[in-house]
Amino acid sequence: MEADDKRSRVFDELAVVGKAFGSAKRLELVDLLAQGERTVEALARAADMGVSTASAHLQVLKLANLVSTRREGTKVHYRLAGDDVAGLYAAMRTVARERSADVSRALEAYLDVPGSGEVGIVSREQLTDLLASGEITLLDVRPREEYLAGHIPGARHAPLGSLADEADGLRGAAPVVAYCRGSFCVMAHDAVRLLGGEGVEARRLEDGMLEWRTAGLPVVAGAS
C-alpha cells in the first residue's frame, strides 16, 4: 500500500523530533539554550562534554529544526528555534515529573528539597503583585550571560558566586525573592539557603525563567 508508506514517513519524521529529546546530553543543551543563545564552545563547557560531541548533538537538534544558528566571526551561536520549543521542553518536564516517580525522586535528590515543609515559595502571580507594590527585592541568581540574555523586569543580577558579598546589604532591607532557570534548577534553592543562613529573609520563585517566558510574561534583555 502506498498510503501506508506515506503514513510511515510521517511518523518517521515525527520521530526525528522525538529522538532529539531522547538523550540526556541533548536535553542538557536544550536546558541551557532555553536561557538564551550560546556558542558551541560555551555549551560544551557548560554541559561538560567535548566540542565535537556538543556539535554532533547540536546537529541532531538542528536537523529536527528545534534550534537555529547565527554566525558571528568565527563563532556560531545556537538558540532555540522559538518559544514553542521551550514550551514543549517545559511541557515534557511537567509530564515527566508528574507521571514518573523516578524523575521526581531524582529531582528531589538534586534539589535537596526537604520533603514537605519547604516554606517561602512565591508563585508567578504573587510575584507580579509583589513587584507592582515594590515590597520586595527580586534577585536573578543565574550566570551573567543568562541574565543579560533575558530576565524578569525589575530583577537585579546577583549570581550565586557573589551572593555572600551582598548579604550585608540585603539584611534588614526589603525581603528577597530569588529565581533561576526553572523548576529543575538548583540555584534559587541554594540562594535562599545561603541568604537564610546570613539572616536575610528570602523566598524563591516557584519555578523560574523558562516557565516565566513560556507563560508569555514580559522579559527584558541587557543590563537593567
Place this chain on the structure above:
Amino acid sequence: MEADDKRSRVFDELAVVGKAFGSAKRLELVDLLAQGERTVEALARAADMGVSTASAHLQVLKLANLVSTRREGTKVHYRLAGDDVAGLYAAMRTVARERSADVSRALEAYLDVPGSGEVGIVSREQLTDLLASGEITLLDVRPREEYLAGHIPGARHAPLGSLADEADGLRGAAPVVAYCRGSFCVMAHDAVRLLGGEGVEARRLEDGMLEWRTAGLPVVAGAS
C-alpha cells in the same frame, strides 16, 4: 562533584521519557492509544508489527510512565496514563509540524491536501455553534472501537468502510461535518472526498478527537 552526578541523573530520567517519543513505531502506538485503550494484539495489528515488538515498545512506554495497563482475562489493555500525555503528544506534533518542513511535507503527501485551496474546514468553536443550532450532521468516521471509547457528543458513527452506503440518506439532508483522530489522520479527508463525489455537502473538522479531548471539551463514551 556529587551535585553534578545528581543533576546528570535528573537528565537521565528525563531522557527516558524523551526516548519514549523517539521511535516511529512507539509514536504510532501512542497515536492509537490517544483514541482509547487497546489490547497488545489489537495494537500490534493496527500498527502492523509483531506482538513481541509491540510488547517491547509498550514496555518502554510503561517504563516512562506514559501508559498504564488493565488486565481483563488473558488480555492486557493499554491506555495513555493521562490526558496530559495526550496533550504532550499533541504539543509535539504541533511543534514538529510548524518547525520542520520535512514533517509538514510528509504530512501533506499523506493527507493529499491540495496545497492552498481546501474549502470546507470547520474549527472547534464553529462546530460547537453548529451543533448547538442543529444545522449539521456530525459524523465520526473512525473505527467502531474508537468511537465507542469516546466521541464528540452528538456525533453519529459512520466508519469510512460503510460511508458509501450512507450517502443516499445524507444527500439533501443537513450538511455533514466529518471528523477522525486528529490533525495527522487521513480519514476525515477521505470521508469528505467520498461524500463530495456522491453529491453530499460535506466539510471536515479542522483537527480531530485528540485535539478535542486535549482542549478539555466534553467527550461521551459508548453507543449514543
Place this chain on the structure above:
DNA sequence: ACGATCCTCCAAAGATCTTTGGAGGAATGG
C-alpha cells in the same frame, strides 16, 4: 597570505536499540 580560532565533518570503536522466534507465565474454560 598566514596563523589562529572556532566549528563541522569523518571514521571507527563502543554502547544502546530494535526486531524476531520461541520459551515460559498468567488466566480462562472445559
Place this chain on the structure above:
DNA sequence: CCATTCCTCCAAAGATCTTTGGAGGATCGT
C-alpha cells in the same frame, strides 16, 4: 488439570547512536 489464549521475557543478530581525535572549512586579524 489440561489445552488454549494472550502476553512478557529471553537471547541473538542487525541496525542505529554516541563519543573521540583529528582532518578540514570558514572567518578574522595581521
